[in-house]
Amino acid sequence: DIKFEQISPSEFFYKNRDIAGFSSPSRSLYMSIRELVENALDAAEVGRILPEVYVQLTLEKDAGEESDVKIYKLRVEDDGIGVAGDYIPKAFATVLYGSKYGYRQSRGTFGLGGTMALLYGQITTNRPATVISSTGGKEIHKYQLMIDVIENKPRIISHEVLDNRNKWRGTIIEFYLEADYTGSRAKIIEYFRNTAIVNPHATITFEDSRGRLYHFPRVIEKVPEPPRESKPHPVGVDVETMSRLLAATKASNLIGFLTSAFQKVGEKTARDILELAKIPYDLNPRRLTHEQVTELVEAIKKYGKFRAPDPTPLSPIGEEFLESGIRQMLKPDFLYVVQRPPASYSGYPFVVEAAVAYGGDIPPSDSIHLFRFANKIPLLYDERADVVWKVVTERIDWTTYKVPKVAPLAVITSICSPKIPYKTVGKEAIADRPEIERELTTAIRECARHLKLYLSRIEKREAAAKR
Amino acid sequence: DIKFEQISPSEFFYKNRDIAGFSSPSRSLYMSIRELVENALDAAEVGRILPEVYVQLTLEKDAGEESDVKIYKLRVEDDGIGVAGDYIPKAFATVLYGSKYGYRQSRGTFGLGGTMALLYGQITTNRPATVISSTGGKEIHKYQLMIDVIENKPRIISHEVLDNRNKWRGTIIEFYLEADYTGSRAKIIEYFRNTAIVNPHATITFEDSRGRLYHFPRVIEKVPEPPRESKPHPVGVDVETMSRLLAATKASNLIGFLTSAFQKVGEKTARDILELAKIPYDLNPRRLTHEQVTELVEAIKKYGKFRAPDPTPLSPIGEEFLESGIRQMLKPDFLYVVQRPPASYSGYPFVVEAAVAYGGDIPPSDSIHLFRFANKIPLLYDERADVVWKVVTERIDWTTYKVPKVAPLAVITSICSPKIPYKTVGKEAIADRPEIERELTTAIRECARHLKLYLSRIEKREAAAKR
Numbered sequence: 001d002i003k004f005e006q007i008s009p010s011e012f013f014y015k016n017r018d019i020a021g022f023s024s025p026s027r028s029l030y031m032s033i034r035e036l037v038e039n040a041l042d043a044a045e046v047g048r049i050l051p052e053v054y055v056q057l058t059l060e061k062d063a064g065e066e067s068d069v070k071i072y073k074l075r076v077e078d079d080g081i082g083v084a085g086d087y088i089p090k091a092f093a094t095v096l097y098g099s100k101y102g103y104r105q106s107r108g109t110f111g112l113g114g115t116m117a118l119l120y121g122q123i124t125t126n127r128p129a130t131v132i133s134s135t136g137g138k139e140i141h142k143y144q145l146m147i148d149v150i151e152n153k154p155r156i157i158s159h160e161v162l163d164n165r166n167k168w169r170g171t172i173i174e175f176y177l178e179a180d181y182t183g184s185r186a187k188i189i190e191y192f193r194n195t196a197i198v199n200p201h202a203t204i205t206f207e208d209s210r211g212r213l214y215h216f217p218r219v220i221e222k223v224p225e226p227p228r229e230s231k232p233h234p235v236g237v238d239v240e241t242m243s244r245l246l247a248a249t250k251a252s253n254l255i256g257f258l259t260s261a262f263q264k265v266g267e268k269t270a271r272d273i274l275e276l277a278k279i280p281y282d283l284n285p286r287r288l289t290h291e292q293v294t295e296l297v298e299a300i301k302k303y304g305k306f307r308a309p310d311p312t313p314l315s316p317i318g319e320e321f322l323e324s325g326i327r328q329m330l331k332p333d334f335l336y337v338v339q340r341p342p343a344s345y346s347g348y349p350f351v352v353e354a355a356v357a358y359g360g361d362i363p364p365s366d367s368i369h370l371f372r373f374a375n376k377i378p379l380l381y382d383e384r385a386d387v388v389w390k391v392v393t394e395r396i397d398w399t400t401y402k403v404p405k406v407a408p409l410a411v412i413t414s415i416c417s418p419k420i421p422y423k424t425v426g427k428e429a430i431a432d433r434p435e436i437e438r439e440l441t442t443a444i445r446e447c448a449r450h451l452k453l454y455l456s457r458i459e460k461r462e463a464a465a466k467r
Numbered sequence: 468d469i470k471f472e473q474i475s476p477s478e479f480f481y482k483n484r485d486i487a488g489f490s491s492p493s494r495s496l497y498m499s500i501r502e503l504v505e506n507a508l509d510a511a512e513v514g515r516i517l518p519e520v521y522v523q524l525t526l527e528k529d530a531g532e533e534s535d536v537k538i539y540k541l542r543v544e545d546d547g548i549g550v551a552g553d554y555i556p557k558a559f560a561t562v563l564y565g566s567k568y569g570y571r572q573s574r575g576t577f578g579l580g581g582t583m584a585l586l587y588g589q590i591t592t593n594r595p596a597t598v599i600s601s602t603g604g605k606e607i608h609k610y611q612l613m614i615d616v617i618e619n620k621p622r623i624i625s626h627e628v629l630d631n632r633n634k635w636r637g638t639i640i641e642f643y644l645e646a647d648y649t650g651s652r653a654k655i656i657e658y659f660r661n662t663a664i665v666n667p668h669a670t671i672t673f674e675d676s677r678g679r680l681y682h683f684p685r686v687i688e689k690v691p692e693p694p695r696e697s698k699p700h701p702v703g704v705d706v707e708t709m710s711r712l713l714a715a716t717k718a719s720n721l722i723g724f725l726t727s728a729f730q731k732v733g734e735k736t737a738r739d740i741l742e743l744a745k746i747p748y749d750l751n752p753r754r755l756t757h758e759q760v761t762e763l764v765e766a767i768k769k770y771g772k773f774r775a776p777d778p779t780p781l782s783p784i785g786e787e788f789l790e791s792g793i794r795q796m797l798k799p800d801f802l803y804v805v806q807r808p809p810a811s812y813s814g815y816p817f818v819v820e821a822a823v824a825y826g827g828d829i830p831p832s833d834s835i836h837l838f839r840f841a842n843k844i845p846l847l848y849d850e851r852a853d854v855v856w857k858v859v860t861e862r863i864d865w866t867t868y869k870v871p872k873v874a875p876l877a878v879i880t881s882i883c884s885p886k887i888p889y890k891t892v893g894k895e896a897i898a899d900r901p902e903i904e905r906e907l908t909t910a911i912r913e914c915a916r917h918l919k920l921y922l923s924r925i926e927k928r929e930a931a932a933k934r
């Protein structure tokens with residue numbers, strides 16, 4: 001007999017937590033740490049604050065010698081902008097709820113990660129999570145929370161409001177989870193190290209359950225220019241988004257609508273589009289018929305003469321910081337870094353930064369050492385599924401740049417965008433959108449050409465030395 | 468300024484449709500066809516009906532010679548159990564709504580696929596979808612539907628109730644979408660061909676936009692034993708599921724609860740578990756404390772003496788049909804097929820079927836031709852991310868089975884389970900759960916040993932012929 005059910009999004013991600021990246025006790029510890037660290041860095045970025053992130057992992061209950069799977073307590077503290085009291089329960093105990101749905105670069109994007117970590121902790125230990133936060137005002141809010149998984153809403157176990165005498169601002173998350181630290185330790189340390197490299201203004205500390213302290217102090221005192229919200233670009237807009245923009249506009253005619261709802265659309269462009277769509281200029285935007293909305297979207301697709309999207313929603317690492325970070329990490333004999341100008345895919349601006357490093361501490365190998373970043377997050381899994389892997393193995397022929405079969409070669413890539421086309425909810429690999437693939441290929445080839453010059457000089461020098 | 472929003476699951480999958488597999492006009496056509504065909508086969512299976520699936524793709528609007536991206540109409544008709552009138556709008560125009568959330572094998576699992584296809588069609592063409600269905604009763608229901616993406620609910624454009632004079636039973640879906648058939652045609656035909664192979668009782672017809680007819684008539688007239696709902700197995704149950712089972716039980720004490728809520732738990736097992744958890748037998752299940760629920764789950768984890776899960780929720784392809792299907796597809800000189808006994812991971816039963824084929828129509832190659840199936844669905848993408856790829860490249864050393872470096876070798880795998888641990892919403896690769904990896908390795912090694920005998924005989928014969 002057929003029984004229909006509606007399930008909530010928290011129920012969906014609970015039943016299918018492999019899809020969110022929480023597939024094993026070691027991977028789940030990695031995911032929990034990265035989701036909370038990324039939230040902390042986002043919280044500092046929006047407030048133009050120098051980030052201070054402290055992560056502490058303590059052993060809560062040893063299941064016994066034979067198993068690496070134990071109960072841990074994970075605590076993450078930051079000095080970011082904090083969360084206002086009323087919003088804390090939903091922010092941390094509701095899936096698909098967040099503040100990062102706008103048109104601006106941020107590490108978070110789904111409204112899911114922080115809650116997934118707490119959900120994983122809850123279903124493996126049955127204990128509530130503690131969230132303490134203040135936006136720097138008079139109050140500090142302290143909640144004990146659980147998630148009602150069936151209904152996708154918070155269950156507030158306790159709520160205290162404390163006096164914020166010291167004007168503290170920030171967020172502390174503390175929760176328990178079943179985890180395998182032995183199995184994930186190497187990746188976790190690599191995550192911290194690589195995060196510190198591309199966020200040189202952040203101080204990150206990790207105190208692990210073995211009493212080890214990993215401290216990454218900031219190397220610059222200046223906060224990078226934060227990304228700013230901008231309007232959508234017309235390219236890639238579909239009928240659903242167009243219908244919403246039309247319904248929401250205050251403009252009284254279509255010229256006003258097009259120039260105010262989109263970036264890079266001036267009055268002449270608006271007239272050209274409406275002409276192409278055969279729609280009168282003076283129609284009320286809120287009264288367009290279904291067919292007219294479709295015509296408008298089609299005309300925009302045909303128009304093709306739009307200027308590139310506005311780069312203000314972007315905040316790349318920067319050539320200077322990428323270079324100093326790579327030097328510190330790999331101590332290469334050769335290094336070339338490039339930042340491409342902003343490009344766009346489906347109406348989203350993006351910028352590619354790339355570097356090729358050779359020699360120094362890079363171990364010789366017959367496969368390329370790849371370091372991938374997206375919105376200043378290190379991507380450490382699913383390398384073979386990533387568009388960057390496709391580019392460095394299929395689009396670049398390294399032999400033409402004089403690179404031997406076994407070589408101490410490293411490629412570092414960074415992609416920044418208000419919307420990274422991740423292939424999975426776990427944010428580990430990027431889809432091969434043609435525009436992104438093209439930009440990566442151009443950037444890496446430019447670095448490779450400089451590598452070739454370097455290797456030629458080395459070759460000549462060695463030949464001269466032999467004579 | 469921080470602005471919090473809650474988004475619906477349809478909004479989430481609209482904004483992130485790469486994650487659902489709808490990443491390009493060619494991939495989206497493939498996904499739309501497969502989601503609807505899998506729904507049709509599920510609908511026949513639950514009704515013990517011989518499936519008749521008719522897929523028709525017609526060109527609606529040519530965007531012009533230079534582009535492969537055009538507007539198509541896709542129509543899928545089946546003779547399955549149909550959908551009752553009241554449920555049609557939500558079944559096809561609401562995300563996370565479906566009838567396949569139980570504990571039984573089916574192709575569908577997320578409550579998302581059919582609606583995603585219609586959503587993709589809607590946002591690329593702005594046209595409603597038509598759904599016509601009858602469960603064989605007096606009425607045929609005909610709806611024109613659109614999806615309210617923000618609210619995740621149906622928008623009924625029209626609804627007619629027609630007289631079902633011919634006692635028709637089945638479902639017809641018709642909708643428009645922007646697609647690239649040229650880019651996806653090969654994969655689509657391969658999907659139909661491989662689906663027909665592992666569903667020999669199904670008649671599948673595909674009429675494409677170029678007027679070509681691909682007809683796969685059924686080769687057996689018997690419907691396979693359908694999978695049946697069973698109770699959850701205790702292994703892998705977490706505190707969330709345990710809490711729900713406790714809240715829902717009608718049992719008056721914990722012995723009654725454990726024996727009635729779970730499969731494979733008899734009275735002795737129940738007593739042993741409760742002893743291990745140090746919980747009295749006669750407690751009211753609905754009155755357990757938080758700590759007691761956790762103790763109960765922990766005790767089950769420690770117990771470890773459970774019998775393997777019940778295989779009634781499973782419906783594998785079967786050695787006989789797998790063999791005849793592979794013979795028809797590859798005409799191999801050598802073929803060995805094996806079906807493993809049921810095993811389990813995280814409390815879910817699963818069965819692995821595998822085959823190794825050699826020679827015949829298989830083209831020699833230095834990489835293995837891999838054919839993967841999950842719940843009788845062919846998986847044609849993301850091969851390198853699949854656990855099967857990991858097994859055939861890392862767990863099996865083919866040289867020890869006398870397979871030369873370049874060889875006409877094919878490996879066919881089928882995994883069936885009430886819950887396939889897919890890595891993505893697009894259902895293309897399976898996660899490397901240790902139990903599944905082990906079963907695949909055992910199955911493929913058994914086939915490989917028989918291949919070795921065959922290749923040794925060939926070797927001897929050739930050596931004898933030379934003398």
Ligand SMILES: Nc1ncnc2c1ncn2[C@@H]1O[C@H](COP(=O)(O)OP(=O)(O)OP(=O)(O)O)[C@@H](O)[C@H]1O
Pocket residue numbers: 035039040043078080081082083091092097098099100107108109110111112113114115116170171
């Ligand atoms: N440390 C923090 N400081 C301030 N705000 C936070 C912090 N952590 C989470 N938040 C708020 O809670 C919201 C939800 O966080 P969550 O990680 O679940 O989703 P997200 O970061 O928006 O997206 P993603 O799923 O991609 O991580 C965030 O959007 C942010 O507004």
Ligand SMILES: Nc1ncnc2c1ncn2[C@@H]1O[C@H](COP(=O)(O)OP(=O)(O)OP(=O)(O)O)[C@@H](O)[C@H]1O
Pocket residue numbers: 502506507510545547548549550558559564565566567574575576577578579580581582583637638
């Ligand atoms: N052709 C059909 N015949 C009968 N019922 C159908 C048909 N197609 C869809 N349904 C019903 O509509 C529901 C929703 O379908 P949908 O494809 O969105 O989700 P699903 O098949 O349950 O899961 P998945 O997202 O994994 O495909 C199904 O569970 C089924 O009950």
Ligand SMILES: [Mg+2]
Pocket residue numbers: 035038039107108109112113114
């Ligand atoms: Mg987040």
Ligand SMILES: [Mg+2]
Pocket residue numbers: 502505506575576579580581
């Ligand atoms: Mg389906």
